[in-house]
Amino acid sequence: MIEKSATEMAAALQSGELSSVDLTNAHLARIDEVDEKVKAFLHIDRDGALKQAEAVDARRKAGEKLSPLAGVPLALKDVMVQKGIPTTCGSKMLEGWRPPYDSTVVARLKAAGVIILGKTNMDEFAMGSSTENSAYFPTHNPWDLTRIPGGSGGGSSAALAAFEAPLAIGTDTGGSIRQPAAVTGTVGVKPTYGGVSRYGLVAFSSSLDQAGPCARTVLDAAYLHEVIGGYDPLDSTSINAPLPQLVTAAKNASVKGMKIGVIKELQGDGYQAGVLKLFNESLEELAKLGADIVEVSCPHFEYALAAYYLIAPSECSSNLARFDAMRYGIRTGEGSAEEVMNATRELGFGKEVKRRIILGTYALSSGYYDAYYGSAQKVRTLISRDFEQAFEKADVLVSPTAPTTAFKIGEKANDPIAMYLNDIATIPTNLAGVCGISIPSGLAQEDGLPAGFQIMAGAMKDDRLYQVGAALEAALLSKWGAPILSKAPKLGAK
């Protein structure tokens, strides 16, 4: 049962052939079985999950009308605040902190009866592409335990790929949902900026952060997206408009007559040959389904990475200022408040976080602001314009999600630039506030590891991601004969 999709699990729960308690127990057992190898979870809320499951079973028994995903378990990225449950953001800084409130995403999950199994590992404060920057331990890719599961949301994607949970929540600032999805053979969606509330998402870069659904199928992601998405008065940047019909779009998986734009700048140098081959094969599938494949150019994407590494650190330098040992989290040092703050921040933050705080502090300094932060904002506008022009020529845009398959743990740990290049194809969507999905495109010929196919659509056109994604997913499934994850190593055999 744990290898089924969330939609299938939900159907079994609705028909009464399965209880949520049994389903939750099965997943907890799987976690016990494999998580010492995968290390996807930072915290497992066994009692809380079972209590939630009992409540959902009772409500179902009482004949209550429940939400479609009621009773299905989920793994929550540890950057998302959940009342009373440790929330560390993968940082020593917040060790032991139990938030006194629920994020809007958690509140909506609870209201929908989704069972929260626990908190998943991540790069510290979502800064990284490999989950190696977690202050606790790295997470391992279920496809090859010596490799990274992507990042920053490597814990959530690894949990899906290892069948520890059928659904997960991630957050994506520059690719932290989509890149882990690509390298673990799972599905991840970065919704339109403002489409899912950020209230209770511990901020890395406020103007780029976006929470989204992670799953093993496109339809599962659509169901989860509908649970967590939509206007939230607690988030001023939340869009006050109804969410597009995502589940309907995923079920209506047709691309006939659609224009699909291939972004010229997101391929070629730096992309692994096998990843590009899978990308082109996927394009052929879409063409066979009746889509019109066109090439588009986004000339300013070249500057996206540079702009991102000014804007995100600038915002993070300010967002992370609040971790000062005064109100929550760890505290160390003696003497004045300033000395305590300094000692705590020295101890509590890891190397990559410090690197970005320093970078951002510098970029915002008087005398440098215009050259750095100011220029980066201009690039951001140009990238948005590139998207607008491209969307005039195509209904959706596509690219490989990440330039390579999963690399070895430790391989790029001392080369930040090489690490940053992982997000070259995912960052533009964050800068422009548009939406993107990554779905598995197959296993690369060189290493047999999964690669991702990215589909991007304009703001509030998230339904197109699901429509095109589900069409490609179905075509590839019939080509492969079985879901991609069936080819992953069986971790359970002890």
Next chain:
Amino acid sequence: MSLTYEKLIDKYEPVLGLEVHVELGTKSKMFCGCSTVFGAEPNTQTCPVCLGLPGALPVVNAKAIEYTIAIGLALNCSIAPFSRFARKNYFYPDMPKNFQTSQYDEPICFGGYLDVKVDTEEGVKEFRIEIERVHMEEDTGKSLHMGGATGRIHGADYSLLDYNRAGIPLVEIVTKPVTGTGKYAPEVARAYVSELRDILRSLGVSDVKMEQGSLRCDANVSLRLIGAAKLGTRSETKNVNSLRSVERAVRSEMLRHAALLEKGERVVQQTRHFHEDTGDTTPGRSKEQAEDYRYFPEPDLVPVAPAKDWIEEIRATLPEKPSARRARLQEQWQVPDKEMAAMINADVLDQVEATVKLGADPTRARSWWLGEIARIANEKELPAPSLPITAKDVAEIVALISKGELTDKLARQVVEGIINGEGRPVEIIEKRGIKVVSDDSALMVAIEKAIAAQPDVAEKVRGGHIPAAGALIGAVMKETKGQADAAKVRELLLRHLGQA
């Protein structure tokens, strides 16, 4: 060698810059729903947002925007169709996020003015104070430094933090450099803050209590040689908690600057603290090395873009300007400038207006509020409006006097009783047994008694020496315990002695 104030003015021109912070009287905070009520138990009016907990996000209080627009319109400002919040980044324990959400280069209101009147040797003169900007920001929490002798952070054993104030909406009103006030700079500064306070009160946007800190003024002062184009180095005086202090602080800084300049020393650009007791300022932190606040647009908030219709709606409901109201009342009541100024100074204009509205004659209403009531207020060192006597009480007293049921002297007893909390006028009259003796026969008995006691005096009066009657009238008043109408007594007495 220090200069006298007169000599200083001959040589230097003072330039002022006034920054007034106003705590808005909204029910909830700037970016969350927490209460803003003053004086609650520490940290009981907080939530994830105003505590800056990880993940929490701000949402702008629409009422605060409405109030700020009203302030801007009342100060003749333009309202920006599009303005933004920014983050002012610096570390301080009482600031939960270690940045303050404030408007920076895009304020909501800009380019206004306020005219203020000052009493000068050449009569009442009007000064125009140009307003640079009016912008919104959030207040910080409060640090309480414990264990030290001074309550300052220096020497304290530990500090306690109270975040109740964190996130209370503040409006900052900043003037352009104010020049051309010459020797009246201190009075102009005071008149500006006073006028501003009246406007804010009339708008109902703040309780404008300087002593509680809901209205705070920072006074920037610099001196330049008369005729010089370049501004001198300024100091910024904080902790100016009353109108009187504004005036004193400006004067004190002018004298201090002049003394330094005369000695050939330079003025250090710094923050200074004003001390109410000594009237002096002492240095705070130096601003020589400008702090870098790394301002950038607040990404958690969308721009403020008030609809034109909304702005016009607010404009249409603005109350009468205090200056216009004063002119109107002065005209209606036919009051001389000096009396008008006295009412404004004693802060009893509202009370007098209300008393007149209840039917009292303006002159009488004014003389009660400025006379007996102001006297008691002075004695108690309290502002007159805070005494427990209302316009209704005064109107009633005035009515009783004109009906002849009270004399002025008796009425003063009633006023005293009201302020002592003995009840309303009629109750006090009853309880204290206050009664005007108007019965002629009863008065005649007292008059006969007085004449019998002082026959020689009576003889003088009979002989045409009228002023001698005073002693007899006094005796009658004493006999009747002041309850007689003195004019009536005089009339009866003189008639009885054949002099009327």
